[in-house]
Amino acid sequence: MNSMNQQAEEMSRYKHEVALPGGDLKIYASEQLYGTLDYKVLEMANNNLQIPGIEYMSYTPDVHVGVGTCIGTTAVWDATSGYVSPSIVGSDIGCGMRVHLTNLHMDDLREVKLRRKLVRAIERYLPMEAQERGHYSDIRLENVVRKGLHGLPNKYVPDSYTPKKSSALSHVEISRLGFDEEILNELPDMAWHRGHRQLGTLGGGNHFVEIQAIEIAEDQRGVAEAWGLQDGQIAVMIHSGSRAWGGLVNQFCTPAFAKVMGQLGLGSADPRLIFAPLAHPQAQRYVNLMYSALNYAVVNRHLIAYGVREGFRDVFGPKCELRTLYDLMHNYAWEEKTSTGSKFVHRKGATRALPAEHADNPRVYAATGHPALIPGSMGTASYIMVGQPGGEENYYSICHGAGRIRSRSATKKLVTVQEFSRSMKVGTNEEIVVNQRSLESIIDESPQAYKNVDEIIESVTGAGLAAVVAKCKPLAAIKGTK
Template sequence: MGYSRSIQLQNGNFQLYANQVIHSMIPSEVYDVANDQLQIPNQIFFSLTPDVHVNGNTCVGTTAVWDAANGYISPSIVGTDIGCGIRVYLTTLHKQDLADIRLKQKIIRAIEKFIPLTDQIPSHYRSLSLSAILQHGLPALSAKYRNKRSLSHVELSSSPVGVCVLSNISEHMKKRAENQLGTLGNGNHFIEIQSVTIPEENKEIARLWGLFEGQVIFLIHTGSRAWGKALAASYTEDFISVMEKLKLPRTPSNLLYLPLSHPVGMKYFHMMSSALNYAIVNRHLIGFGIENALKRIFGAKFQTHLLYDLMHNYALMETHQNQTYIVHRKGTTRALPALHPANPLIYNQTGHPALIPGSMGTPSYIMVGGSNGIENYYSICHGAGRIFANQTSCQQFELDGKSNTLIVDNNESVVLNRWTKERLWEESPATYKEVNQVTNTIVGAKLASIVAKCIPLIVIKAR
């Protein structure tokens, strides 16, 4: 059956990317939810990646595409963690430099001083203008916080936002958003410090990107925090009202959708864009804090370099093969190949890095777009993807309570910051698909190839 198959459902067909192992694990609930999503009119393409799982009334792993001329916008597909994504920084350190567990613990303590890990500790950046950040994204930050790579090594540095669409957001939510700038948030969001292994296949691309064997990097996974969730109260009733007026069918799971050309649909697009701006600045400020924390340990001359920042929950206007589309990605990552015109200039000759986190204690991957990318509108997986295993299956690892060190299957040790056992079970490797099977599908389907495998050394999560 290979790595990709067309699935016919009552309301239409979709493309499923899954190898034999992944395909055998997909529950019937996924197909029910996919059938629901297919009821939104005018879709020209719909697919699910191998990390697929149901989240609310939609599937994580969705790519849904419309022609821009008669396209629809769906807040349900985008979700509320708008702009959630991955940012990766390179360092000049080698994993041998972090061999001492006590040093890893010292790094954790230093980072915790710069990155609030509970909502009880407010943002260190409350003096920044929230309004400017929501409207302009990274360009709103002063030179104190930005360098040459800040705008050039990102998927999207700024999304245009009409300020009037934010006027009806409560002051309480704006204050909350101010208090959360530069903070991680809970759930599956995390900071990981990792070491790099480079396969033979893409060694030259790795070299061009500044990667080397054994290199220490750090990865940030978070999004728009409470701001993205707060927007739901401002559009939900309007969407329902307009859907009724336009006599658009309500799906069994009550998906929200409207023509993008409708004023309410366009208003949501601008509101969503404000959350994209917030999310990119949020990850940027977390990276700024981590760099300062590491300088406390390794000296003022220590430097990091941003490799790339990209999102996996959003809807964007994109041009492919001279045609403009509205592309929704919910839990999928854009992976453009070499010479695609939407690549940042710095990555035009190679394609940009596509950043795929594993689960706590398992590898993450840095990939690059492949020859068949256009078949899936250049979307690949966004991570391992949950399987919601129960706690009895979580015995694949052991925790050294004294050092708070996770011992995983390959006897590697991963040092954690302090958090509860319940959270440990929730985010353990057993609650996720095997990331190697997920990436095997992506590589087998020629949507992308692996440039680096990244092994966790330190994992930091909210408490």
């Protein structure tokens, strides 16, 4: 009993309750991270808590200021009488992570020259520039937004018809979300044109493809082996979202939300925070379009991975494999069944991490819980985690990355190219190869712009929300432009 009390007391150091005028906020963070939070994140939380009927709101340790709502937010309403907020979903609807496992070992990529060759090969299949068209003109966009992965031609889902190797459709958080497809007829031609052009593209900002080497955590070796992870194994981590499709959904719906709020006398101190009752026709319009963007996002990451696989095979031959470990989102809202009823859960920069035996796990991960994919900053480790039963108190939400500590403009002013270069180990045998010709062009994404990811992970594990299954060491990073 004493050990249980001691464990609970230890976990409590990573859980903070903040009573704000608008309501109660829970923050999961170490004392050190908690002490560094900007007052603006509390101000923003107070605005969010004034949305009628909100039942729960929390921040993950990577929380930082966003537009209308902080990145790192979980917010919950009743699924029938609640609200939906595009601000608590974010503009990059369906943004998320994907990891593929290869049959290569880190010794196969020991040489810096070979890593550079691989990066160049991948670039041939993955558009890097903002205006460059994706390589998938034979894919019908309407099939993608309506059917998700099931709307792709067979040749782009090569393993789905070989059951022993299949992972493309089964090892994902969602493969297709259904919705009222009639709403698609309201979208302007520009949305269809730009959405089709951008299929299979990274975008800029913090989106990336990273080639990594896996290091398994000893206390989770059984889970790692069940997932097919091996020490030294080469993995590919992908971070991207719904590109222009999701952005245009937000632009399309925002004026209507503002009008509804005016009619119903709703608002907060922040005019950028928009929301409406779920039952309102304009709210349902947004939810349906949001689900189309979630379908787009999972397909976009899938096609990025398809291109990456082609690059790997150009370098290592046709026997090189890239099996899907998992694909999940960290910007979305949807209905979830909980022990206290059906809830409409928003996650903005927060990752769902379900434990073993949870009913919402994909069948292939029912016995272990699914992989939760947490990127670091460029130049630092990333993590593969698994949810723990204690995560129920936070609706099974954990962090989504390292979290920014300074803006892009401030980073450009305060961080030198030399500092960035040292963090990427340029000129050494351990160099983290990047595809950009100049580090200066991506200095706003340097590790110095982000919190220490190890401290973020410590907060999540310390609070009992999730456990580390593997640490992923970066070997090469591929960045695009907007």
